[in-house]
Structure formats: structure tokens, C-alpha cells
Amino acid sequence: MTERGAQPIGRRRLLGLLGAGTAVGLAGCLGGSGPSGDGGDSAGISYDPNVDEHPGDDPIEFADTQACAVCNMTPTDYPQWQSQLAHEDGTGAVFDTPGCLFAYLVATSSESPVAGAWTTEYGTTSLVDATEAHFVLVTDATAADDPMDINPRVFGDHDDAVAYLEEWDTEELTEDDIVGLEDVDFDIAAIYRGNRL
Template identity: 80%
Template sequence: MTERGGLPIGRRGFLGLLGAGTVAGVAGCLGGDGDDGSAHVDGDQAGNSYDPNVDEHPGDDPIEFAETQGCAVCNMTPTDYPQWQSQLAHKDGTGAVFDTPGCLFAYLVATSSDSAVAGAWATDHGTGDLIDATDAHFVVVTDATAADDPMDINPRVFADHDDAVAYLEEWDAESLTEDDIIGLEDVDVEIASIYRGNRL
């Protein structure tokens, strides 16, 4: 159960909020590249947008990753990174796959889809299992020099809050607190920019 404004909300309430946030975020996501041709983030809006890349996603369960799929954000192959891969389903039956949770974050804040999110899944950093990302705990690590991740750096995903706390206590590259553990509903352009600022 997630809290918003001090009030607990269930998974369905979160998905509704996430869908509304996605639609609101998309309104400012259709900008272009900076003068130097690089992607940029202007305030709380992304300059790029990303389309769903799965034509049929049921949304109630994750789909199988296939070698023919490319990440909706970076086009890398998710099956090459089984310990990092993620995916998302929209209520209209489309979806998107990602090689990493960092790309999932970028897609969340910069999707071109106006369909609400029906479900999301990410790989647990400790177990390697694909878990419900709407109930997951993401440790927001930021020191890329201490990470050996695809795409530079990614948040660490955990199904269990205690496992997330244990990880941040072990991560000695930077000082982290429980405030650095977030839910998927907390992802905004600023957080997504930590991981994929060059693609927003």
C-alpha cells in the first residue's frame, strides 16, 4: 500500500494516479532537442517522447521478453540484460519493454501514450525475479562511477522494503537514507533525469 498526501492508496488507486500523471506529463513532452542536438530537460518537462513498442500486452501479467524486442527508450535488447529488464502495460492493450529500470523511469515521464498504465514489472536486484513494479521499492543511487550498470546507472529495484534498506546501508559510494527509497508513483522528470537525462 502506498501513501499519497498522508492517505494510503491501493494498487488500483496508484495505477489511476499514474495514468493521470502520465497524461499530464505528456502534455509538455513534445519538445525537441537542444541547440547542440542533445536531448534536454526543461524544468519539469521532458523534451523527447517515447511510443509503446508492444502491440499486444494484456496488462494483468508480464509478457515474455523476446530477443527481437528493443528497449522503447534506448533500443538495446532487454534479453541481453535479464538482471535489469523491465516492462509496462497500458490499459489500451499496448505496452513497452526496457533493458533497464532507468529506461522505465524515462518512459514513464515521457511516453507519447495517452492510455493509463495497467501494470508494470521490473527485475528485483537481489533475487533476479520479475516483480510488480507498482509495489516495488526503488533505491535511488546516483554515483555512476561506483556502478557497473548498462546505460551508465540505474535505480535498484526490490520487492521487499527491508531488502531495499539493507542495500542502501551496504552501498558505500554515497550517503543514502530511507528517503532515497521511492515507489514508482514518485518518479518524475527530475528523478528520471538522474538515469536518462540525455534521453529526456
């Protein structure tokens, strides 16, 4: 379970929230307001699943023939950043970075809820469960050497995310800048892929 404040969030509830967020994002794109539902500007871009068969219970293996569902780059070229997501209908999507995962979450064309998501833990090539991960929202692209300009930093353990905050002295960040996947909305996705939303 993920702790957010004093309330634990179970995996099923988290996946339900992600599914609801996807529906809100889709409604926003179709209704002419921002995917966050706040009436903000949106180019009306939406992203389709690009994996026809994703079991959803475990991550699939990345292949050289796959392209990111958002930017079309090859995820296998970025083993320290790659991510993926599965929908309940058995489709899914692969991404070269967690920033692209965020964009897909808020602007997907799929009406199927999220069944699972995985992303590479920062500084490793190991996939972690993105529905339980902790994302540090770094924003200073001039201090980062990331694919696609800048990406959130992903940690499987909250204490590791906090330790990263203490090391990242480029900008003033607090524990409020550590979010879960369920917190990703249009504004957060726009930090990383605003030009693709």
C-alpha cells in the first residue's frame, strides 16, 4: 500500500483512481477543455495504446521494434528511463521515459482503466511498480541530462526519494514535490511534455 498523508491507498483503489483520471483526461480532450477538467488550454492531442497484447499482471519485455506511444522514440535506447502501462482490456503502451508516461496518462484515447504500470527506478535499469512508486518532480531542465529534456525521478522507496531531494540542490524542492502516479494530472504532465499535450 502507498501512504498518502495518514490514509493508506490500496493497489485496487489506486488503479481505480488512475482509471477515473484517464476518463477525466479523455473527457477533457473531447470536450474542448484541458484534460484536468479545469477548462485549461489543450491542443486536443490524444495517445493510443501501442501494444496489442499486454497481460497487465507483469511488465512485458521491451523490444527494439517498439516506439514510445507519445514521442515515437525507441524505449530500448533508454534503459534507465523506459516505462510501460497496461489497460484492463489487454492493450498497453510503452514509453522511453516517465515524462511520456505522464503525458499518456492524461491524454490517452483508451477508455479502458489502467491495470498496471511500471517504470525504471532512477539511476538503475530496474523496473518498479509505477502505481506504488514515488516521483520527484524536478523541473530545472538546465541541470538535467535527460532524454526529452527533463523527467521526474522515480524511486521505489519513499526514503530514497527524500534522500534525492536533499542531494538535488539546483532548485528548492520539498516533500510536497514527491507524488504518486495517482497524483499525475494535466499540470504535472505539462511540466515534462507540455509541448505534446
